[in-house]
Amino acid sequence: MSLKDIFKQQSKGMESLATTGVIGMHMVSGPLVGFAIGYGLDAWLGTGPWLKLVFLVMGIIAGFMNVYEDTRRLLRKMSREEEQKRAEALADRPERATLKKKTVVPDSIARACAAETAAVSRETGGKAPAARLRSGTTGPEAPEGEGTKTGGHDRSDG
Numbered sequence: 608m609s610l611k612d613i614f615k616q617q618s619k620g621m622e623s624l625a626t627t628g629v630i631g632m633h634m635v636s637g638p639l640v641g642f643a644i645g646y647g648l649d650a651w652l653g654t655g656p657w658l659k660l661v662f663l664v665m666g667i668i669a670g671f672m673n674v675y676e677d678t679r680r681l682l683r684k685m686s687r688e689e690e691q692k693r694a695e696a697l698a699d700r701p702e703r704a705t706l707k708k709k710t711v712v713p714d715s716i717a718r719a720c721a722a723e724t725a726a727v728s729r730e731t732g733g734k735a736p737a738a739r740l741r742s743g744t745t746g747p748e749a750p751e752g753e754g755t756k757t758g759g760h761d762r763s764d765g
Contacts, residue, residue, distance in 0.1 A: 626681055633673035641666020 645662030649655060 626677070630674050630677050633677060634670050637668075637670025637673060638663055638666040641669065 641662040641664070642659060644666075645659035648658040648662070652658070
């Protein structure tokens with residue numbers, strides 16, 4: 608580990624500590640500022656404790672909103688860093704990188720399959736026709752060695 612890596616690790620730790628401190632400050636500063644504004648307005652207008660309470664509640668709400676936003680920002684940043692680490696790890700070891708291929712069926716084929724399924728359903732009254740094996744038998748009762756091992760099923764239209 609080089610000196611540069613050590614400083615980089617320390618700066619990440621200090622950044623996390625600073626973020627945590629800011630979240631704590633938002634939690635405390637919102638209610639304090641709200642109470643101070645309410646206290647000042649109550650003293651100036653002579654309205655008693657009502658403006659203190661109203662602005663205190665507003666300060667608490669503002670504090671929670673700030674904490675929520677800071678937490679969302681921190682979680683987004685953490686997920687970006689995690690994705691970046693994954694990408695770097697995959698780039699370092701390309702032989703282990705496996706991507707799932709997504710099969711895309713063209714619209715024309717999908718429409719043709721849907722039309723064929725609807726036609727067969729209308730012909731059979733909603734029941735699926737039994738598949739005919741090459742040997743002429745249907746379903747699981749096919750004799751061993753005939754049709755089932757090759758996977759060749761022919762549908763009989765008659």
